[in-house]
Amino acid sequence: MSNTYYRDEPIVAPSFDRAPSCPFDPPPEVTAVRAEQPIARLATPAGAPGVWLVTGHALIRQILADPRFSSRYETQYHPLLGDRMPPAPVGDLTGMDAPEHTRFRRLLAGKFTVRRMNLLTERVTEITRERLDAMERQGPPADLVEVFAQPVPALMICELLGVPYEERVRFQDQTRVLADAGSPEEQYAAFVQLGDYLRELALAKRARPTDDLLSDLATGGDLSDEELGGVAAFLLGAGLDTTANMIALGTFALLRDPAQFAALRDDPGLADGAVEELLRYLSIATTGMRGVLADVELGDRRLQAGDTVILAVNAANRDPAKFPDPDTLDLRRQAGGHLAFGHGIHQCLGQQLARVELRVALPALLTRFPSLRLAVPPDEVPLRADPTQIYGVLSLPVTWDRG
Template sequence: MTEAPATPVTLPTERSGLFDPPARLAELRERHPVTRLQYPGGHVGWLVTSHAAARAVLTHPAFSARLELKRLPVGQPIDPEKAQPTPPGYFLAMDPPDHTRYRRLLAGRFTARRMRELETKIGDIIAETLDEMAKVGSPVDLVQHFALPVPSRVMCELLGVPYEDRAHFQRISEALVGIEADKVEQAFIEINTYMYQLVQRKRAEPADDMLSELAAQTDLNDIELTSIGFLLLVAGHETSANMLGTGTFALLCAPDQLAKVRADPTVMPKAVDELLRYLSIGQFTTRTAVEDAEIEGQSIKAGEVVTVSVPAANRDPKQFADPDKLDVTRSSAGHLSFGHGVHQCIGQGLALIEMRLGFTALFERFPTLSLAVPAEEVPMRADGQIYGVRRLPVSW
């Protein structure tokens, strides 16, 4: 590896195709997989583009996920003086041992056995959602009528949102993953207020759901439970909703791959993993060095922020053969779409079930499903941390 250039780059964002990351990322991965990166506001940190370097950063104890140290490589600069510490319970932005404590409390609620027990309920939710989509009639926006409602309803089931509150809950949770800043901010306030009130209701009237279990069986306070509920909601939406929409789009654009899935249902688990790798809807994750460290021969100083490019790592030819090709029959083990290390997504089992059952039921229910507009006219969400479809007009 050559020494990183003295002149920092900015994060490449101009994509090479609908489903391909920026070509510049591949160039950097080949020549400088750990290179200097210019952040909004003037900070100079690092960009990691190789699979090996990404794994190294995400497992190295010198790199922190704490919220008050965070900087993003795109968007408005974050003023370090105004940075707020991670709220109690928001374990995604914590380091061990605090992260370990919360993760351990939740781990038993996301075991493979418990996820299998949820399969029937998830299947029912998917079937009901497809029934409602069929009633609307062709053509429809698949995002609005399938990709967003399914994970929203699953999270209602998991967290124990009362039936009479579900329409209100779904409205705010859908606004939360939107693109209009004022609506997102208002949704953030509303969902935290709602979650806090829900936690108090679960303490008073426990039921068979995760929040009730956590309230009754742990020493977590209401603020901690509110943060955990909020975190599960956001994490549960972002991956599943975007993957259901963008994954369907990718399969409709690759009829040979869709034919393989339809011909052999046992291919679906591999297909889901491959779509996660190939699409890499999460564009990046960041860590901040709290002590000096070395990654792939580059010295990273305490205080410097490192951005890991997930699409670049997931398209690394040293890890995946012919990585720019969608191949639903390959083994995509080792992809980083759910993260890696101690912060690997705790709910990935749930997300995998939603996608496996969701894609299977969608294409079985609508065997003639197709795009209702040319692929190049599908509006993409490309201006933030998540890449995906804003709308997906389909017909059958």
């Protein structure tokens, strides 16, 4: 271990670029920092507040459970922007602290009921079958993102929120544009249209409630119109891009590892553990940030009020102090304790839904298309390069033998 660990000297921020040969591994420079300093102070311009990069599993878990670390964006200094962040949009729970967060979280947690999740399990199975039928009818080759990874969670969000059946095609087209299919201008327009649509839908449900989460929120809580629309748009963002990328990137990882692919295909009983391991191994919500509200001792470091911590969750989920042989994808591993859904009061509210979708969709895909393989060389699969986005593939060209 180098002396810098003890001397508290800032280090130059590591590159967040991935190694093209290992697209599933965290950026090598970030991993190198973890090996030396699980919490490292980054060099910032003169006069800027302290910024820390945290890569150790135990430290990130500790921060996420400590109310002295704030989720409010405006408490966080963004090293790339060179300034504090603007506040989160209305209804975005990940940008709130207690007691504001408690109010929203209580209201929402009561809506993600066991009953509703059980109903959704049946629908995930049906939707998955329908999408696989469509893929089979269309024949190889196909872009797995377009035909499967994106539509399954998009249709599930429609179920959860209660988007009427006749509006789902339009809804799906717009979400597809949002998921990288369009130019930045088209994506922005789709984002605004979807937000407007969800706000109108939520308000319509105030007057004519149906059996879905948006109706419950519209009639059962004390949310203003603006808050109601904001929460609806936030849920779409939180539940769609994440799950779609887990399905697509998870499939890509399995296609790169034939032994693991065969293990899951031949033993669907492996699904629960396999999903946890893929969540850990891929860590698609790669980083988070928190603002430091009070002076805190962390490890052997002293953080000051006003500082910012960048939490490299992807590096933490590969921390050898927590997971033996962390860079190996091993679907039989006990991957419990990973931080892919976060930890503490902001831990993902939709995690059971995401698990249901992944546990159904991935084995069903491999069973229906046992000869599934990439239709292009692996290094031609386009990956998301922006480290501030959910990680994933832009498209996944696949092919298979017709049965």
